[in-house]
Structures are given as structure tokens and as C-alpha cells.
Amino acid sequence: MDNQKHKLATRLIHAGVEPDPTTGAIMTPIYQTSTYVQEAPGVHKGYEYARTQNPTRAVLQNALANIENGKYGLCFGSGMAATDAVAKLLMPGDEVIVANDLYGGTYRIFTKVFANYGIKFHFIDMSNPENIRGYINDHTKMIWAETPTNPLLNIVDIEACGTIAKEHGLILVVDNTFASPYLQNPLDWGADIVLHSATKYLGGHSDVVHGALIMNSAELEEKLRFIQNSCGAVPGPHDVWLVLRGIKTLHVRMQRHCENGRTVAEFLRAHPKVDKVYWTGFEDHPNHQVAKKQMRDFGGMLSFTLKDDSIDAANDVLRKTQLFSLAESLGGVESLIGHPATMTHGSIPREQRIANGLSDSLIRLSVGIEDIDDLIADLKQAIG
Numbered sequence: 001m002d003n004q005k006h007k008l009a010t011r012l013i014h015a016g017v018e019p020d021p022t023t024g025a026i027m028t029p030i031y032q033t034s035t036y037v038q039e040a041p042g043v044h045k046g047y048e049y050a051r052t053q054n055p056t057r058a059v060l061q062n063a064l065a066n067i068e069n070g071k072y073g074l075c076f077g078s079g080m081a082a083t084d085a086v087a088k089l090l091m092p093g094d095e096v097i098v099a100n101d102l103y104g105g106t107y108r109i110f111t112k113v114f115a116n117y118g119i120k121f122h123f124i125d126m127s128n129p130e131n132i133r134g135y136i137n138d139h140t141k142m143i144w145a146e147t148p149t150n151p152l153l154n155i156v157d158i159e160a161c162g163t164i165a166k167e168h169g170l171i172l173v174v175d176n177t178f179a180s181p182y183l184q185n186p187l188d189w190g191a192d193i194v195l196h197s198a199t200k201y202l203g204g205h206s207d208v209v210h211g212a213l214i215m216n217s218a219e220l221e222e223k224l225r226f227i228q229n230s231c232g233a234v235p236g237p238h239d240v241w242l243v244l245r246g247i248k249t250l251h252v253r254m255q256r257h258c259e260n261g262r263t264v265a266e267f268l269r270a271h272p273k274v275d276k277v278y279w280t281g282f283e284d285h286p287n288h289q290v291a292k293k294q295m296r297d298f299g300g301m302l303s304f305t306l307k308d309d310s311i312d313a314a315n316d317v318l319r320k321t322q323l324f325s326l327a328e329s330l331g332g333v334e335s336l337i338g339h340p341a342t343m344t345h346g347s348i349p350r351e352q353r354i355a356n357g358l359s360d361s362l363i364r365l366s367v368g369i370e371d372i373d374d375l376i377a378d379l380k381q382a383i384g
């Protein structure tokens with residue numbers, strides 16, 4: 001299909017997908033093969049070995065590139081495998097400026113794995129991008145941002161980061177997992193690499209772990225494809241196919257996630273036992289104007305704290321919800337509830353966690369696409 005000619009809803013269904021040339025099958029087959037027959041050494045149809053290329057994966061890579069308004073897509077066995085590949089662009093002595101409010105696994109791989117290879121990470125408040133400038137020196141190679149952030153739903157101005165990155169020749173990486181391409185396309189605002197945990201909204205059904213990178217630069221694509229093939233963190237064809245199927249309904253799911261998210265955010269804000277509600281759609285959210293600029297709507301992720309700010313009070317709510325299942329992860333059709341302090345962000349030391357604003361009672365919701373009346377009733381009985 002012609003690249004960016006159609007609107008997103010059409011591209012989500014058709015981009016990169018052609019009927020199977022041998023049978024006409026409308027859905028991309030799962031090419032469950034590890035190798036491909038060659039006519040003579042080196043004479044083949046473009047496929048040699050499935051770590052390097054797989055036809056199912058090639059279709060998804062093209063589809064993801066298309067829906068992120070990028071030229072190239074690369075698929076990985078998980079979001080963390082994609083993060084790992086990007087970090088391998090760095091050399092000992094290089095420095096990275098990272099938003100301090102980010103996915104716990106990303107914090108962990110930087111501080112516990114890549115720091116051991118002599119790479120230095122500065123974790124800073126990026127809600128004002130000008131803060132970045134104070135950390136740039138001759139060793140700085142990369143800026144790493146997540147927006148909206150996890151779990152405090154802070155917004156980082158991608159365009160402002162892109163300007164600073166360009167001025168200093170740095171690579172700007174944006175983890176777009178929370179927003180999904182339905183809400184936000186970071187490449188349009190100056191990002192160099194977009195990262196996804198496709199485990200979340202892209203897959204959308206909590207049935208697959210998968211990661212992806214999308215970029216416009218042929219040079220970056222070549223380096224990252226080399227790392228993908230050399231290090232080997234590729235997804236299997238069945239997982240690829242699940243993501244390919246998932247993205248066909250991304251727009252329909254996201255529309256409902258956004259509607260339900262708004263209703264839950266407003267309900268919580270009016271609740272007497274709730275202290276703060278973190279949701280980017282509130283007009284008094286500190287970076288609401290930036291969110292409005294770079295996002296098309298505000299999504300189904302939100303967090304809140306209780307007036308009784310204790311782990312016990314949070315646990316009480318977590319124990320009582322019935323439709324909101326207590327689980328890590330997010331972005332599936334079913335609603336999930338989580339406790340960052342003891343779950344996703346358990347690997348961040350308490351002092352640092354509190355300093356970053358993740359208090360003991362903070363509860364994160366991934367609002368699903370069930371009937372909104374049932375979701376509200378569930379929260380009502382759980383919070384009391």
C-alpha cells in the first residue's frame with residue numbers, strides 16, 4: 001500500500017500488508033521457519049536465515065514504520081530488547097541524559113547493566129526541557145525521554161528536546177509506549193528513534209511480549225539492524241503475527257480507552273478519599289498545553305494517591321477491585337490496577353522513588369475498554 005497517503009485508521013489495517021503471493025491469503029501467514037532454501041550458494045529470494053529476516057516480521061516492521069510516520073521499523077523480542085539494542089549504540093565513556101520519571105525496567109537496565117560498561121546516565125527532571133542543557137558535555141550522545149511518563153503521567157515536550165538534540169548532535173529517543181501511534185508520533189516532533197513495548201497498546205490484548213524501534217535515518221537503521229541481527233533478540237513469527245493483528249484495531253480500542261480514561265479521571269478527582277489524580281487531560285496538569293500540542297487525546301493511563309498515603313491503604317484498594325485486575329503491564333483491553341512502589345518500580349530505592357514523586361499510596365490504572373458504568377462501580381466499592 002502507498003506509504004502515507006491514507007489516514008491512520010486505514011493505514012493501521014492495510015499498511016505493509018499484501019495478500020500472500022502463493023495463495024492469496026488476505027492475512028499475512030506465520031512463516032514458521034528457521035531457514036530458506038537457496039538455489040545456489042547466495043542465490044535466493046532475499047531470505048537466508050530467520051534471525052536475519054522473516055517475511056512475517058518484515059510485514060510488521062513496514063507496518064509499524066508506516067503508522068509512526070517513519071521510514072524503517074525493527075522488531076524485537078520485547079520492549080527491553082529494543083531498549084538494549086538502542087543502548088548498544090553507545091560506547092564506554094558516553095553519557096546519556098534520561099528523564100527521571102520512567103519505566104522501572106529502563107532505569108534498571110541503565111543503572112545495573114549498561115553503567116557496568118562505562119556508560120554514564122544522568123536522570124533529570126525533563127518537564128522543563130531547558131534542564132537538559134545543564135547536563136550536556138563533550139561525552140553526551142543521547143537524550144532519552146518517555147512521554148507521558150510512567151507512572152506520574154508527566155509530559156515531556158518532544159519538539160523542545162528535539163531542538164536541543166539537533167543543536168548538539170545528540171540522538172533523541174522517545175519511548176512512545178504509553179501514547180501509542182494513535183495519540184502521538186514523536187518522529188514528527190524531532191525524535192530520532194521511537195521505541196515501543198508492543199506488549200502494551202500495539203498488541204493490545206495482553207497475549208504477547210514484543211518490542212519495536214522506528215526511525216527515519218538510514219544510518220541509524222543500518223546500525224540498529226546490525227545489532228538486531230548480531231545480538232539476536234528477535235521475536236518469533238507467531239508473536240509478530242499477534243502484534244500485526246493487534247494494530248488493526250488500535251484506533252478503535254484507543255478511542256474507547258480515551259473515553260473511559262476521562263470518565264475515571266473525573267470520578268477519582270471528585271472522590272473524597274482520593275488526594276491527587278495524575279491524568280494529562282486535566283487543564284491544570286502542569287504540561288497540559290504541551291500534551292494538547294503533541295497528543296491527539298489523553299489516553300487511558302492514570303495514577304492517583306490516597307489521602308491516607310500508606311502502602312496499607314493502597315493495598316486495601318488493590319485487594320478489593322474485581323474488574324481491575326492486580327497485574328503489571330498496561331494497554332490491554334482489560335482494566336488493570338497496579339502499585340508502582342511494590343511492583344513496576346520496586347527496583348528503584350525508596351528514597352529515590354519518593355524524591356521522584358512516587359509516594360507509597362500511588363496507584364496506577366490502565367483503564368480498559370469494558371463498560372464504563374461497571375468500571376466506575378468497581379472503583380466505588382473498592383475505594384469505599
Ligand SMILES: *Cc1c(COP(=O)(O)O)cnc(C)c1O
Nearest residue numbers: 078079080103150177197199210
Ligand atoms: C513495558 C514497558 C517497557 C518494556 O517493555 P517489555 O515489552 O515489557 O520488555 C518499556 N517502556 C515502557 C514505557 C513500558 O511500559
